[in-house]
Structure formats: structure tokens, C-alpha cells
Amino acid sequence: MSRRPTLKDIARETGVHVSTVSRALDPQKRSSLTEEIVVKIRQAADRLGYRPNRIAFSLRKQKSMTVGVMIPDITNMIFPPIVRGIESVMEPLGYASIIVNTDGDSDRERRLTETLQERGVDGIIHTAVLRSDPNIVEAARQGLPVVTLNRKVEEAEIPYVINDEEAGIRMIFDHLHDHGHRRIAHLAGPRDLSTGLLRREAFCSVARDYGLSADALVIEEACRFEEEEGRRCAKEILSRSPETTAILCANDRLALGAMDYCARNGHPCPDKISITGFNDMPFLDLIPPGLTTVRIEQFDAGATAARLLVQMIDGCDGKVPRETVLPVSLKCRNSVLRIETDH
Amino acid sequence: MSRRPTLKDIARETGVHVSTVSRALDPQKRSSLTEEIVVKIRQAADRLGYRPNRIAFSLRKQKSMTVGVMIPDITNMIFPPIVRGIESVMEPLGYASIIVNTDGDSDRERRLTETLQERGVDGIIHTAVLRSDPNIVEAARQGLPVVTLNRKVEEAEIPYVINDEEAGIRMIFDHLHDHGHRRIAHLAGPRDLSTGLLRREAFCSVARDYGLSADALVIEEACRFEEEEGRRCAKEILSRSPETTAILCANDRLALGAMDYCARNGHPCPDKISITGFNDMPFLDLIPPGLTTVRIEQFDAGATAARLLVQMIDGCDGKVPRETVLPVSLKCRNSVLRIETDH
């Protein structure tokens, strides 16, 4: 249990200076040394079981090879794939990720941002729910590389990666319309979350394109992206507008809640009402009747954000696109019924 | 975008020595300074927006205030709650966690263990699937604090936190037996995963207690904890032993797969066959008919492991129990039918 060997130990062992050892162990500068001494040093390093001390490295180079990943809550199933996407590009480059859960709490978020900065992270990937967040913007303004995921950033020159929410809503609206649905209600997400707002706006926009007037639209807004809110809003929609044939939900959990409510109250999906989701979370295949939804490539989103961040860290800020929009796709299961058009 | 202020900057600003600044900012040693100068220093620190450099701190104190968390795969839904449990005790103490995914790959695991050590983690929480893992054991032997989750460790003096698998299997077996089931098959997990083996052994042990001879037991072993394997093994069980009235599965995903197979092949659960799971993963409520399973408190498991690790880091090794067994509970839904006993 003796302490880890350092360059100094290897230097003593091989009778050279520590800087020589440092050079011998650095693939970049190895070339400027005698083959013979390099071999000797590497052997000694192996023999002693030398492992570089990244902390000392970080202090010296002012580079921690660490990035911060801020997410609302890792237990929300959409985030693990994002995290793995980030890891898939960061880890091979030698970066470690410190993942923090903000719980959407802005106070907590501020503290965590500070913590990450104290730890000298080289950059931050900020997977946002809240549409505005001063702390991270401030950090970015101070020169810390930041990339935002899932949120358009107006405040600063922060590059962001988003999914094509608008296209997704359009796809699924088209899909419903193609199946004869004309009375399509929207079970919207919270307006203060970016996805909630974006999808709602997209819904209105698409509906307008189909010639529906804005005030004729049935929209019910959930307070949170949770099943319980899905149930509540489904009830509201059904009572306010009984002729509704389809509910286009802002995400899968709301849709699942809506389905559950409808099933328990004489409107089984899809026979009596069609319901759609957004996200395509895992295990949807196992939940009857099978939710038709919009698939988002979470892993890719994470990987893309990571690649952008690395570019920024490497100082290629100029080449980093301000906006990256990732394609989404329609995932058809069995929650949409083809119905007769009225006329 | 000027660089972050350091102790030296505050020293210059206030006209004192950096060591004085260091003391003034350390709650522990503040007492040995003049009230007046402490105030002056703290004000200057605030004004400059001073944030301590944890990397320099780490190098000096040989303590990174960072722990490594090794898990197989964060996208496996049982792990996020564990991670949050760990975070819930670590973060308030000032520790950050570096989470790494091993994918059950022993080579990857070796590399990641080294990476964590290079980064000077103060300890590691190792959430294992594989029953044996030389790398982490070696690290522990070298004096690195290590706590293992979900796995009994024979190899070394590593403290471990496990769930009471045996009690869980017994509960659910009792439950099935109480409901009249006598022909209970076991859909076992992979034998090389700790939970797979433990639950299988528990099943055999309980069956023996009920007077069933070992060679009469119907056991089918899955190669992986996945739905597809659940389907395959369910088919196998049904064809080998058509009189089976209940399948006790080693985890929820296997149970879900088994349910799916049975439903599609004329044995709907629970009417024709009763099926049980293990873990109580999220969303089980939404999947009909509702899987009866054993609930594991993943969050608590993570928190418990974290508390043990902190104790070890603090040098209280003596007081750390070698074994911690967490209670589990029965979660009844609707996948078990009461049937008539034969006699």
C-alpha cells in the first residue's frame, strides 16, 4: 500500500532527470530522445507500475480533461442515452464527465455550475429544460465552452443542439390527418419548458397550414411531463370537446397517462380515440396497444453536442455552428385508428 | 474573459501574504486571525469573484474529493436511482462522482479502473454484474477505498452492499404457494451474474423447504437479462413442462418477455399462467396485467454504499461492516392468479 510511483521515482530508478522521463513518456516528444533511454524509462515505468497523475497534469496545463454534464434528472429515461452518447465521444479523447442532476431547480443549478467551475471543467454540456438560465450563460460569457442540448438559446452565442420538434409534430399531425382525423386536440407540455413550448407552437402552426383557425384549436396544457397530468388533461379535453377523435400529446408520458384515463373511462385507444406521443422512450413496445410516436435520437444528440464542445475546447470556435438540428422520425405502432372522414 | 482570480490576487489586493488569505478563507483556521483582516479578505474575495481551485487543492492535499462510480450501463433503468442515491450523500459532502459504464466488458473495466486511479479518485463504488473482477480487487488491495454493490465479494476484504435476494425469492415463492401454485418453474438469470446465481440458489433452497426434490424442479436459464431471452425460456418451460402454473422469473425484463410469449401463444397471464418478476422497475404499472414482483430500494442501496465509502475514505475502516443486506419487499399487482389446489 505504498504510494503511487511518480516521475521522480522513475528518474531515480533510471538515473536520468525527471524532465527526461516526462519527455520519454509523452508520445509527442519521445522523438527527441535516444531510442535506448526511452526503452529504459518505459521499462522502469512498467516495472514500477507507473500511472500518470492527472491532477498534477491538470494544474500545470490548466486543463482538467473533464467536462460537466448538466441534466435535469438521470432517472428520467430520456437522459441516459444522451449521457452515453456524450461518453462515446468524450471517453476515447481522454475526457471524463461529471454528471450533475439539477432537478430543474435554478438555485441548485447555480451551485452546481460553480462547483463544476471550481473543479476546472474544460467545458459544459447543458441539457436544459428551463428555457432561461442565467448562470450557465454567465459562465459561457466568461469564456467557458458551453453547448446546450434541447434548447434554443437566445441570450448568448452559445451553440445548441436541438431535435427537429417542428418536423416531428408535423409528421405526426400529417399521420393523423391521413388516417381521417379532423378533430385533433393537443395535450401540451408545460409552457416554461422548451419542448413544451416548441411543440405547442409547431402544433398551432401545422393546424393553421391545414386551415384550422387558431381559436378553434383544443389545447390543454400539462403542468409537468407526467402520467398523472396526462390523465387530468385527457379528462379535460374529453369533457370540453367530446367530439375529439385524436389527442396529439407533447410527450410519451403524457400520452401514456391520457391512454390510461381514456381506457378506464369508456374511450379505449385506439378504438374510440387515437393518441400519439413524442420521444419514443424504451418499453413502449410492451405497453398496449403500442404508442405511435416521434422517435428522437438521444444518443446522437449527446454525441453531437460532445463533438461541438470538443471543437470549442480545442479553440475552433469559429467553425462551430450556432445551431444544429437533428432529424426525427415517425414510429408507428397501434395507437392511431383509421377513421371515416365526415364528408 | 480574464482568468479566474487566485489567492495571490486577493493577497495583492489586500496587502497580505497568500498564506494569510488561505487561512482566512478556511473556516477551520479562520479563528487564528484578526477579525478585521478576515473581513477585509472575504470582501476582496467576494469582490473579485474568487472561487477556489480544487485542482490545486487536490494536488496539495492528495485528495481529489472525487469518487468513481462503476456501473454496467446507465441506460439500464435500475442504475439511475442507484446513482442518485450515491449523489444524495456524496454531493452534500463536497464529493463529485465520475460515472463510468463498463458494459460488462472486463477489458473496458480494467481501463476505466486505471483512468479513475489516474484521476486520483478517493474511492470507488463498484456496482457489479460479473461475479469476479480482478482489477477492482487489486485496486482495493493497494489501499484504495472500494465498496461493492449488488455482489458478495469473496476475494478480498471489500465491504459490500447487497439486497436480500434470498428473502425476496422466498416472499414471492410463498406468495405463489399461498395462491395455490404447486407447479412453479424458475426462469433463471445468467449464472455468471451475481443476481442470476443468487436468485437461482434461493429458488432451489426455498423449493427444498417446501419438500420439492431438486431434480423435480423446472429451471430454464436465460443467457442475458433481456425480454427476448424471457420469451425463449418461457417457450422452453411450457413445452418441457406443460403442467406449469407459475413462472418465477429472475427479473422483470425476463418476466415481461415471458408474459409476452405466453400471451401470444394461448397462455395469457394471469388466466392461464402466473408470472412474477424481480426489481420492480419503473413503468410496470402501465404494462398489463401488472407484474407482481419484488421491490428493491435502489436509491437506498446507492446511498448506503456511499455512506460506507465515505467512512472508509475518512479512515474509519474498522467500523465499516463487511456485509450490508438491504431489505426487499413484495409488490403485488395482477400477474398471479389464485388457483384451486389439486387435492
Next chain:
DNA sequence: TTGAAAGCGCTAACAT
């Protein structure tokens, strides 16, 4: 009560 100086392990500019 405060200052001076050393050093954690490493890299890099400069010197030889």
C-alpha cells in the same frame, strides 16, 4: 497573529 518557504507531480522554456 502573520510571513516566508517548501512542496504536491507535472510540463516547458531555456540552457548546455
Next chain:
DNA sequence: ATGTTAGCGCTTTCAA
């Protein structure tokens, strides 16, 4: 091609 030296930002003896 290798050695010398300084220093990243901090804590901590030892002196005063």
C-alpha cells in the same frame, strides 16, 4: 539529446 529551473494554485510547517 538531456539537464536546470521555474511555476501551475494551494496548504502547511516553521519562524518571527
